[in-house]
Amino acid sequence: MHADVRRSTIFCSLLVLSQAFYIPGFSIKSYHDGETIPLFVNKVYSDNSELQYAYTELPFVCPPTGRIRTGRFTSGASLSLNLGEVLRGDRITVSDYELVMGTDEEARYLCSHTIDRAGLKRTKELIRGGYVAEWIVDNLPGATSFQTTDKTRKYYAAGFKIGEEVVSSPGAEPRYFLNNHVTLVIRFHDAPGKDGAQKKKVIVGFEVFPKSIEAGNRTDGGLPGNIQTENRLELITKSNSTGEIDETDGATLTIPYTYSVYFRPEPKLEWQNRWDMYFVAQDNSSNIHWLAIVNSLVIAGLLTAVVAVILARTVRGDIKVYKEGGLEDGKAKPKRVRGAKSPRKSVEKSGLLDQIGDVEGEADISSDEESLDDITGWKLIHGDVFRAPSYGGLLAPLVGSGTQLIFMAAGLLVLSSFGVLNPSFRGGYVSVGTGLFVVAGLFSGYFSSRVYKTFGGQLWQKNVLVTATLIPGLLFATVFILNLFVWAQASSTAIPFGTLVGLVLLWLLIQVPLVYIGGRIGYVMVDAWSHPIKANAIPRQIPSQSWYTKSFQAILVAGFIPFAVIFIELMFVFKSLWQDKSGYYYVFGFMSVVSVILVVTVIEVTIVATYVQLCTENYHWWWQSFIVGGSSSVWIFGYLVWYYFAKLHITGFVSSLLFFCYGFLACAVYGLLTGTIGFLSAYAFVRRIYSAIKAD
Structure with a gap:
């Protein structure tokens, strides 16, 4: 009851914020006649x-x-x-x-x-x-x-x-x-x-x-x-x-x-x-914005019901069967009966032979065979689910950069919703966003190093260097190359050389040290995240997967749901950016509400996808959760391509190149942000359910 009241209060507060307003300036300039x-x-x-x-x-x-x-x-x-x-x-x-x-x-x-x-x-x-x-x-x-x-x-x-x-x-x-x-x-x-x-x-x-x-x-x-x-x-x-x-x-x-x-x-x-x-x-068009919110709430509500069923009924029931089957703390506890033969064949069928160890004497667990046969799916891979992923040295910096983007996006949305950032503050969104991104290097280094340490990494300084240079370096290199095309057109869209130098100095002299400080805190001063079950020495073989659990299909299906949540609001953003360049997008209150629902949806979609994957005895969920979380960016880019051909009249090679390249960069940044949210939510979910089966 209290949880429902709390959620209702939060939602009503968000609706109040959705009545977007703005501060049209910080000082009023008045003129007298003749001035x-x-x-x-x-x-x-x-x-x-x-x-x-x-x-x-x-x-x-x-x-x-x-x-x-x-x-x-x-x-x-x-x-x-x-x-x-x-x-x-x-x-x-x-x-x-x-x-x-x-x-x-x-x-x-x-x-x-x-x-x-x-x-x-x-x-x-x-x-x-x-x-x-x-x-x-x-x-x-x-x-x-x-x-x-x-x-x-x-x-x-x-x-x-x-x-x-x-x-x-x-x-x-x-x-x-x-x-x-x-x-x-x-x-x-x-x-x-x-x-x-x-x-x-x-x-x-x-x-x-x-x-x-x-x-x-x-x-x-x-x-x-x-x-x-x-x-x-x-x-x-x-x-x-x-x-x-x-x-x-x-x-x-x-x-x-x-x-x-x-x-x-x-x-x-x-x-x-x-x-x-x-x-x-x-x-x-405010009615359409409200329609976007209602659409997002309906989708998020359905997903919430699915997740509630998984957590409250399915997972809880699985844990109960697991414990009643005599498999607590990762070890079988068979009944000891004289004169019975070893049930090794039955145990092999359950996939837990390596967890049982040598059976002394002859035992009869025929009375438990039915319970053991029910122990399938995600419970069988408890010895492998926390095994460090392949290319963990790349995943950790990506998660770190994702947290950096989360901090920046949250700050921009809050400041915009309260009217601090508005069209009268010319260039304010980019300037403040850049400042927030640089300062958030502290969070980037911290989360990257802690994830890296959790994966068992030893070269934390190398990880910090990769975190500080990978995403910012790729962004800068892409912008610089595109800038060469714009320079050739003598356009004011080209970034001046002095500004480029200033951005590099901002990156190297401020952000990199902040990432290093955060990385040192996350690796040296803080322990790695603990796991309830240790990984086995020998990886378990993964059975063949169904079509809907394979990576490509799972990404497309899972990514469509968050895309459907933001689709209507996305139309206004695109229209403001490309169709109405002379106009201004300012309804950040609506965008903030939709963004909160989007985050909830990404979390729920990733949890459902991770649970389904674990139930098929596939323990490679680390990268999968990250990719599923950011998979809606694929749909957004597809919508961007459709928008270019169906709605816009952009002509010229350079203009088209800028549109698609900057559009791809925006989708990649969005995917990195939501992918990090998906990874962290899946990690918390997996730790929770496996902590439950370990608990007495």
């Missing part, structure tokens, strides 16, 4: 490509001149970025756009920029690829405004189109128009507290409306004669003398840039809720 607001330009990105490009490095963009100064910002200066921002491809620069709080500008000239035919070709490629630009004002990304399908709510999608591709008729050559005018709408609200009493304002919205305006018909100041004109700037080169299209190599195109600024009050939107506009689409 200059800096506008930052960042990058361009596309749903059709994994490659991003710094905005200021594009061929059609006016380079900043440095003429705008606002506070500590000077146009053309690049902002210092955290690790997460660098890794996500951000390159933030102060622009020449002048925004003065409370001052509207119907039209203002920015600059004119001349591009050659190579720049023209590159610009067309970006427009054809569906690239959108990201600008930032007061930490809010410039947004394109949309209406919900029922026309009742407005919502934002970060970014705005840099141009448009138009095909007038089927088979006709496409025409390309560049957006060289933007209308910036800054929505503000009265500042809270003392700043509000001083009539200061806070920014709660940043909307960008791009427009293409022809280069001709301009005033002396570079402004269009009619800003409402429908004549657009087409990306073609024309002769200055005749006005005809010029296809020569030296042809150029001069692009004039202008902008408009409007400040509009937004009395219904408070500063702390200003990110809600970007989350309207996700709020509307």
Whole structure:
């Protein structure tokens, strides 16, 4: 009864957390009328490509001149970025756009920029690829405004189109128009507290409306004669003398840039809720998130019932038969009857001849034959079940790295669920995740060394070295190789060389020592985990296995159940990462609940799979439990492949390579994490049931 109440309390607490919220920032910046607001330009990105490009490095963009100064910002200066921002491809620069709080500008000239035919070709490629630009004002990304399908709510999608591709008729050559005018709408609200009493304002919205305006018909100041004109700037080169299209190599195109600024009050939107506009689409899908939780609970509930039957009835009954059969402490206790013959043949049938030893005299255990015949399955391999696995020197570091990932994932979920990590903390997930991973090297070394010692390993320092370098080294090597392809594309997605050096130093100078400290504690200062039964000197022969217990089939069947638990929530994660790159995933409360159910499901699936394996007298459960625990990653990667072909429109070899390689790395990391959970749960289960048969 108390256990049920406790579980209900925990579940209700998790449901409360599932109402995800966020802290939209740690300090409110307020502006008084007439104060200059800096506008930052960042990058361009596309749903059709994994490659991003710094905005200021594009061929059609006016380079900043440095003429705008606002506070500590000077146009053309690049902002210092955290690790997460660098890794996500951000390159933030102060622009020449002048925004003065409370001052509207119907039209203002920015600059004119001349591009050659190579720049023209590159610009067309970006427009054809569906690239959108990201600008930032007061930490809010410039947004394109949309209406919900029922026309009742407005919502934002970060970014705005840099141009448009138009095909007038089927088979006709496409025409390309560049957006060289933007209308910036800054929505503000009265500042809270003392700043509000001083009539200061806070920014709660940043909307960008791009427009293409022809280069001709301009005033002396570079402004269009009619800003409402429908004549657009087409990306073609024309002769200055005749006005005809010029296809020569030296042809150029001069692009004039202008902008408009409007400040509009937004009395219904408070500063702390200003990110809600970007989350309207996700709020509307909350019913589907609840469906994901119900789906996960149903699956986990069924598995819990199965595990309860195994633990409460089957295993307990097996243990009772085992003891009543006279096999306590791993030795048979036959009845002694005069004049009877040795039942050696019967004992051989039970597979316990080597445990019985020499039988003195002649005994008759015919009265116990029926009980001994019932002793089959997992009870027969008690002398081999704790035998150290093959390649234990590899399994121990994998388990250690898995615990490191568990700590990192748990920390990120907790911080995200409580709103500490949120979209307003740009690059926060990657930065904090990297920090947690490095610090968790202490846990990695500890668990790896203790498992290694339990397996009977002697070279603990070698094990520590493997633990500290195997997984981080493989990750770094893969990222570095992929980075070479991205560097060749001159993309901002490429990790700068200095950042790579910094990551290596972080790894070698901080994480490796922490792994060593944890490894020393786990091997030298702490005893190995004890086992209730010692392993036999000679391994027992494993009988032929049924089709459903063989490795490949067991992995596929067992992995599908955890995958079914997270499938619905996985759709939202994929959509946020690849279909809605301009959007943000923030419902980490729902994800936390689903993650808890996932962990429970992995534990239960691994226990069931391990029990079935032991019942078939197969004692090689160490690696099997680890693989079964992480087997849902196979299904996730399969879903990823399907998603690429069915839902995405990614083009280009490098983009596809990045998608599949980083997707595979993510699935491998997930598999390592859940595999470790499966291994530890199976280990605890096996120790428990064999401790029970040993106990008096």
